[in-house]
Amino acid sequence: MVRKMVINNEEYVLDAPDDMPLLWVLRDILELTGTKFGCGKAQCGACTVLINDSPARSCVTPLSAVAHQEITTIEGLANLPESSLQYAWVEHNVPQCGYCQSGQLMSAAALLRQHPNPTDAEIDQGMSGNICRCGTYPRIKKAIKSVSTISSDVSSDSV
Amino acid sequence: MIQSRREFLTTARNGLLLGIMGESVTSFAASVDQDPEFSPSNFLSISPSGAVRVFVGQGEMGQDIFSGLAMLVAEELNTPLDEVAVVAAPVSPAFGNSFFPGSPQMTAASSSIKVFYIPYRNAGAAARQMLETAVSTMLDKSVNRILLTNGEVVCDDNDRIPLKLVMPILADLPIPDSLKLKEPSEFQVIGNPQRSIGVEKKVNGTLGYGMDVKVPGAMTAVVAHPPSFGAQITHFDSSTALAIPGVLEVLRIPTGIAVIGENYWVADSGKKALDIDWDESAGQNLSTEGILETYRELASKPGQAFTFNPIPGMDYQLKPSLGPDEYAQHNGAVTIESEFIAPYLAHAPMEPLNCTIFEKDGLIHVHTGTHYQFADKDAVVKTLGVDSSRVKLHTLPMGGSFGRRACPKSDWITEAAQIFKLAQTARTNPIKLVWSREDDITGGWYRPLVLSKVSAALNQDGTIGSWAQRIVGQPAIDHETLSFIGPENIDLTTVDAVGNLVYDIQDKVVDVHHTENLVPVQWMRSVGHSHNVFFVETFMNELADEAGVDQVTFRLNHAKDDRVKRVLQLAAEKGQWNGGLSSDGKAHGVSVHEFYGTYVANMAEVIQVAENKFKIVKIVFGVDLGTVINPDAVRAQMESGAVLALSSTLYGEIDIDRGMPKQSNFDTYRPLRFNQCPDIETHIVSSDLPPTGAGETGVPSVAPAVCNAIAKLRGEYLRALPIAKQGIEIV
Numbered sequence A: 001m002v003r004k005m006v007i008n009n010e011e012y013v014l015d016a017p018d019d020m021p022l023l024w025v026l027r028d029i030l031e032l033t034g035t036k037f038g039c040g041k042a043q044c045g046a047c048t049v050l051i052n053d054s055p056a057r058s059c060v061t062p063l064s065a066v067a068h069q070e071i072t073t074i075e076g077l078a079n080l081p082e083s084s085l086q087y088a089w090v091e092h093n094v095p096q097c098g099y100c101q102s103g104q105l106m107s108a109a110a111l112l113r114q115h116p117n118p119t120d121a122e123i124d125q126g127m128s129g130n131i132c133r134c135g136t137y138p139r140i141k142k143a144i145k146s147v148s149t150i151s152s153d154v155s156s157d158s159v
Numbered sequence B: 001m002i003q004s005r006r007e008f009l010t011t012a013r014n015g016l017l018l019g020i021m022g023e024s025v026t027s028f029a030a031s032v033d034q035d036p037e038f039s040p041s042n043f044l045s046i047s048p049s050g051a052v053r054v055f056v057g058q059g060e061m062g063q064d065i066f067s068g069l070a071m072l073v074a075e076e077l078n079t080p081l082d083e084v085a086v087v088a089a090p091v092s093p094a095f096g097n098s099f100f101p102g103s104p105q106m107t108a109a110s111s112s113i114k115v116f117y118i119p120y121r122n123a124g125a126a127a128r129q130m131l132e133t134a135v136s137t138m139l140d141k142s143v144n145r146i147l148l149t150n151g152e153v154v155c156d157d158n159d160r161i162p163l164k165l166v167m168p169i170l171a172d173l174p175i176p177d178s179l180k181l182k183e184p185s186e187f188q189v190i191g192n193p194q195r196s197i198g199v200e201k202k203v204n205g206t207l208g209y210g211m212d213v214k215v216p217g218a219m220t221a222v223v224a225h226p227p228s229f230g231a232q233i234t235h236f237d238s239s240t241a242l243a244i245p246g247v248l249e250v251l252r253i254p255t256g257i258a259v260i261g262e263n264y265w266v267a268d269s270g271k272k273a274l275d276i277d278w279d280e281s282a283g284q285n286l287s288t289e290g291i292l293e294t295y296r297e298l299a300s301k302p303g304q305a306f307t308f309n310p311i312p313g314m315d316y317q318l319k320p321s322l323g324p325d326e327y328a329q330h331n332g333a334v335t336i337e338s339e340f341i342a343p344y345l346a347h348a349p350m351e352p353l354n355c356t357i358f359e360k361d362g363l364i365h366v367h368t369g370t371h372y373q374f375a376d377k378d379a380v381v382k383t384l385g386v387d388s389s390r391v392k393l394h395t396l397p398m399g400g401s402f403g404r405r406a407c408p409k410s411d412w413i414t415e416a417a418q419i420f421k422l423a424q425t426a427r428t429n430p431i432k433l434v435w436s437r438e439d440d441i442t443g444g445w446y447r448p449l450v451l452s453k454v455s456a457a458l459n460q461d462g463t464i465g466s467w468a469q470r471i472v473g474q475p476a477i478d479h480e481t482l483s484f485i486g487p488e489n490i491d492l493t494t495v496d497a498v499g500n501l502v503y504d505i506q507d508k509v510v511d512v513h514h515t516e517n518l519v520p521v522q523w524m525r526s527v528g529h530s531h532n533v534f535f536v537e538t539f540m541n542e543l544a545d546e547a548g549v550d551q552v553t554f555r556l557n558h559a560k561d562d563r564v565k566r567v568l569q570l571a572a573e574k575g576q577w578n579g580g581l582s583s584d585g586k587a588h589g590v591s592v593h594e595f596y597g598t599y600v601a602n603m604a605e606v607i608q609v610a611e612n613k614f615k616i617v618k619i620v621f622g623v624d625l626g627t628v629i630n631p632d633a634v635r636a637q638m639e640s641g642a643v644l645a646l647s648s649t650l651y652g653e654i655d656i657d658r659g660m661p662k663q664s665n666f667d668t669y670r671p672l673r674f675n676q677c678p679d680i681e682t683h684i685v686s687s688d689l690p691p692t693g694a695g696e697t698g699v700p701s702v703a704p705a706v707c708n709a710i711a712k713l714r715g716e717y718l719r720a721l722p723i724a725k726q727g728i729e730i731v
């Protein structure tokens, strides 16, 4: 069916069935290929996007479930406050092959939304659904911590 | 360092013949202008506006070879690294890798830096020398030092000349007679940590992997592959699949039934709707258990024996003839023997395999992420029966590989070519073949399942008197594929790390039984080392314990050279080696190996949190890879090797039952998760020896070090992987 969607604050009109997973709508219809296919089974996190403020595995999210929701993909991360994560990722030279990193960044953005200064346990919990076969976990951890430290400095300054 | 003119000219002339300039290529950096360029080598071109392009034939899969080679050019050319773009080169002998006989265009065995260290520096040096000559002529004085930046040549930190004005003079200059490379003391780029070129594209989702190829009109193809190895189609019905809106075509191809649809989801729905009858009799008796039983039986019989001199690299010697069963003969006081097992492993790179293929203006374009372009192009040429000049392979950045994207039989690319050849849709539309994760994990081309029996005799003084090792498994490489595997179809990588043991043991015999079955296998990151270092280094601990000698000391006592000793001492010192187990419950395990000239030692620290539940606290590497180009890339590769190895140590196994892999996705083929990841430290030996590689070298030492630490806490050696199968949990 023909529908309107708002993704990264832009409006798209598309024709796709209700049960088509959001991942394939993004990738194959809208050509927003930053969101990656890794497992198709909610196991790897490569396809993570934000739906409103929460992380979602787009490979198992049917289009019907996201009607009238605010969707943010990696292409829209630069416009969010959490874009500081992208700088931190570059600063810590996190990516190797890079394929998992869109999902890692979107999960990290969701984590910071929920916990602006996450504890180690919160970071573990927020990030353990995302696989990185290249093994960038230690650098991801450092990058997230560097961002949350900055924001905590900022908040203490403003107090 | 001076290179002869003749040697260099060969390269330079090829460069002109190749006509690389202006081809459509995949770039990791900003777009470059297309004006006539200055190209003193295949590896380098400079546009009049100063855009420096470095052409790389090696595949980029996350090991950061693009940055490494660009650094070499930037160093010698005297140009800032961030002004250098790296471009994936076309398939051509000019980009062959001389590490392998016949110089195929291939990225493997951590050989890229080793092989291309001098050639890429030469390219930069030639350009710099020619620029120096040109500006000296223009200024009518001798210019000693140039810097190329922002489209200008800065001469002796003073005069600035727009490159555009220099170009006409450059065009008439000969390639220099001799090239003067910088001395290590002059290095400004080499040896300094550099951020990966193209990292920005990896954090904003714009790097185009094979999966992201956008060609107008492309249709997605998926394939229903055999459910078990050797299964044959007896009958299939495509009507339900074809009834799905958007499914365009269903066809039989040699590897299964292909379904072509308007997008992946539609094609995949079509695949699920197919009704296929399979004859699965071929694999009925194929199981891990059965294979191991056969291997055990073979392990009690003499195999094909090798003799070894301490020869570096792959240059092992076959014994002239089968000897008597030397395995059983030992000199020494005490003999101990153990059996080790390493399972089939799927590489499972994050990006599932894919390949886009179409015809345009008489050329057949193949877009895929690969690091064995030489074989892949050939596979397409043979499958389609066309002249090689009609096939153009575009090498794309890979979402990981771990060896999978260098398949000796180019399996997925051949499959894409088959679909292209047979499908009606391919006559009008580009075809994009996409594998599911299940296709990947159940599809074979695994690291072989290997069983090894090791036996050694200890002398009265606690030294090793003799070492005998038998290795049983399928060859990872067959003779037809690569000539380097040695005579009589013996895959020499099977004895990696055993043939060239890092210990000096005079009386050593190694023999091999190669087996055959329906499971297709190939190399995986670190190849034979991936299993053999686990076997050897676990056994070394057994011997040390038997001799009553500290496990680090025991290794040092037998180390074949100082580089082995140095990395081991470095890891032990930085990890604060405690002898194995301290009173506060910290268990330590060590291991050391050499991977084609790179020396790696590792110390793991593990604590117990509950019965059979452990936490890996840290992994500490000591590494010697000669001259280091990019220390940050070395650290990244050690971290990467450790995580991949931990995944396979804990969970990695393709377990086969009735010809069918029991694992199919990341829920059953589990990788290490974020919360389980230990701290990983890398300490690099400073050295000015020629550089060796990093990419695969972090993998082998991890399993034995971790298992040896856990063994301290459990009081029992771990001789089979993965360890989760033995009830061990890692939190």
Ligand code: FES
Residues within 6 Å of the ligand: A036, A037, A038, A039, A040, A041, A042, A043, A044, A045, A046, A047, A048, A057, A058, A059, A060
């Ligand atoms: S592709 Fe969605 S979680 Fe893996």
Ligand code: FES
Residues within 6 Å of the ligand: A095, A096, A097, A098, A099, A100, A101, A131, A132, A133, A134, A135, A136, B062, B350, B399, B400
């Ligand atoms: S960077 Fe390659 S999978 Fe994470």
